[in-house]
Amino acid sequence: MLKEQIMDTMFKLALIPGISGTKSENFAAVGIHDILKKMAYFLKNPELLKVYPVQDDPLERTVVTAMVKGKKESNKTVIITGHYDVVGIDDFGPLMEIAFDPIKITKRIHELPLDEDATKDLHSGDWIFGRGTADMKFGIALGIEILRYYSERRDFSGNILFIAVPGEESNSEGMLAAVHILERLQNENKLEFKGAFVSECCLPDYVEDDTKKIYLGTCGKIMPLLFFAGKAAHVCDSTSALNPNLLASEVNAMLELNTDFCESSGDIVTAPPTCLKQTDLKEYYSVQTPLYAAAYYNLLTIGRSTSELISLLKDIGVKAFDKINEKCKGFGITYEPRVMTYEELYEEVKRNFTGDFDNHMNDFIDKCTAAGMGLQTTAIHSVKETFNYYSVKEPTIVISFAPPFYPSKSLDKSRANDEFLLHTVQKMLDFAKVNFKVDIAKRNYFMGICDLSYTGNISKADVENCSKNIIGMYKNYTIPFEKLKLLSIPGVVFGGFGKDFHKCSERLNLSYSFEIVPELYKFMIEHLLL
Incomplete structure (x- = not known):
């Protein structure tokens, strides 16, 4: 059931363009909000579903947040976050009109020149093509449906906070705005952030690399x-x-x-x-x-x-x-x-x-x-x-x-919250191996650049050097360094398995992404919110 719900939501979201740096990003935000507001939990608790404007944004983009509270009250909170913007589609050439439709583009992607690996994946039947499938409408759909799953049970202690942000493919305006939102939510609700999951897909390190990965930080x-x-x-x-x-x-x-x-x-x-x-x-x-x-x-x-x-x-x-x-x-x-x-x-x-x-x-x-x-x-x-x-x-x-x-960031076992998340990750890896026969590799850094950078633990020396030499700092470009130092949220990058981000051959593996990853998310969330 969860697999089908995530797939249905991903297909709905993929159809919404949301090209980074354009006003179409707002359509994606509206689509996400529309799905969330129809959930029974948010019909009863509308105050826990919010839309925040990105301050001084010429495109008037927004950050969508939704929080589900467990039956057992606790300040412990797990964050699931991802970006809803995607890159452009010029590389799809004559198939541009269907680039956002995973079903249609998968049927016709063979009309474009594909390399040997993409052709093999297409013929396997275990991959879906299309702009945004891997980067990262799947990750957003995963977060939404995990939230729905727990909103119907609420058999946990604490809170699950979902955050969907714009602008990651440009200047991360959305996640920079989310730093202020996180601080506000933390202060208003006395939240203790136990971990943040950025639901980006893992990437192959080389052609035909099928290793599934979890990243303990980001470059x-x-x-x-x-x-x-x-x-x-x-x-x-x-x-x-x-x-x-x-x-x-x-x-x-x-x-x-x-x-x-x-x-x-x-x-x-x-x-x-x-x-x-x-x-x-x-x-x-x-x-x-x-x-x-x-x-x-x-x-x-x-x-x-x-x-x-x-x-x-x-x-x-x-x-x-x-x-x-x-x-x-x-x-x-x-x-x-x-x-x-x-x-x-x-x-x-x-x-x-x-x-x-x-x-x-x-x-x-x-x-x-x-x-x-x-x-x-x-x-x-x-x-x-x-x-x-x-x-x-x-x-x-x-x-x-x-x-x-x-800023680069990686988990550090000398910090208690980081150590607990590392322990949780290791238990999940053992669970995956025993129950799904899949070996998931740990990597210290996600090399695709992502919004995990803005979840805390910033070097003071780098703050000083950067703030004095980044042009426009605190005028038309601001990184809330002080707030990041206070938040200090441990986090990992973990999602489905994708290939060829930002290419016309962008694709998402079906069996691992929809059948295994959601179960591993459930395992980690329940371990963190004991």
């Missing part, structure tokens, strides 16, 4: 933003100029796929950095060489401090100047390697600025936001605006970070 993500100030000239006199695109290219050649930035934990190794955008800031054509350029990078972390990362980036910046000086020495030109952090630039400009530079930059960010610029574009232009007031007009590299920032 972090930080986006180094490098701003390059060059020296402009007429193109006929280019040897007297320093094209910032050359600076950016030298840095990119050293930073892209650089394994020095990889970290490891057991069998896990983070992916090397890759450039998400590289551009000069020249708006119109002319025969003057560009003056400014910028690039930002995706970088996964699991333990490296922000200060160590800044040191590595500064070293690359100096080496980029060295390479350029080697190239330019034939022209009798050399450049002093000038590499600085945004914090250093900002403080220097602020000291010499006539007036209130903080207000000036706040107004500037407001104008960028009003113009419809995204967080990353605003960050680039904010560094440029700051550099415009810098008295030293020499070629320079400025190191900062663009939003979003995801």
Whole structure:
């Protein structure tokens, strides 16, 4: 019965687009709320089903929460959470119209070019295709139906809190808003959070990897933003100029796929950095060489401090100047390697600025936001605006970070609540092996980036370095660090089994996801809420 209910709910939710960064995300929130409000428990207890607006969100997105209380009163609370937004569907090409219909797209997915593994899974009959099936409408459906299951029994002590958030595929606006909601619920109801389950599907580590996994944490993500100030000239006199695109290219050649930035934990190794955008800031054509350029990078972390990362980036910046000086020495030109952090630039400009530079930059960010610029574009232009007031007009590299920032997190047995959740996970693994003949592997980190990052245990040193170098922090982008330190919720990532997230061949395994995972959720919830 539970299997069929989860499947029916997933199909209903998958049909709702909810593309991240668009107003269609609101349709998904409405769909989730409509399912929950029809449950008998919430018809009797409507005050326990709530919709919270994401503050100052231009798309007016919302966070949906629903709490079921056990018959035995207790402050102990288990959280099940996931995101309801999905990525776009352009990669489905001629099948875009049915990309959100798992039944129809599974019947026709063979019309698109599939690799050998996807073709094998299709022919097995044990996989369902379609946008959002694995990432992560199944996880949302699982949370909803687990909540329904316990709302009809209430044979537990404590509370089960379901939270559905938007924006995970963009800047995690939903989960950042949920931090404030969790604090409010905790204070109002004196809740003791025993564990959070992010119901994301596990991922294969390689082609044909069928290992099922539970993740005891999640990797972090930080986006180094490098701003390059060059020296402009007429193109006929280019040897007297320093094209910032050359600076950016030298840095990119050293930073892209650089394994020095990889970290490891057991069998896990983070992916090397890759450039998400590289551009000069020249708006119109002319025969003057560009003056400014910028690039930002995706970088996964699991333990490296922000200060160590800044040191590595500064070293690359100096080496980029060295390479350029080697190239330019034939022209009798050399450049002093000038590499600085945004914090250093900002403080220097602020000291010499006539007036209130903080207000000036706040107004500037407001104008960028009003113009419809995204967080990353605003960050680039904010560094440029700051550099415009810098008295030293020499070629320079400025190191900062663009939003979003995801702290890494993993369970730590030295913390009592973490230890209890670890104990629960181990009991579940033993249960799964005996009762379902499935070996579920433990991994310290989920490498797909997820909202578990915003459930607490933030390093104080990283807070200070990040807050001073993430552009727009506390203005158009805010991480509630202080609240995260107070919440400190132990959590894991555990869901069904999916493949090819963000590809047209995205798919969800049926037998494991619908038959086994719900039973394992029930086992852990009941162990935590004894």
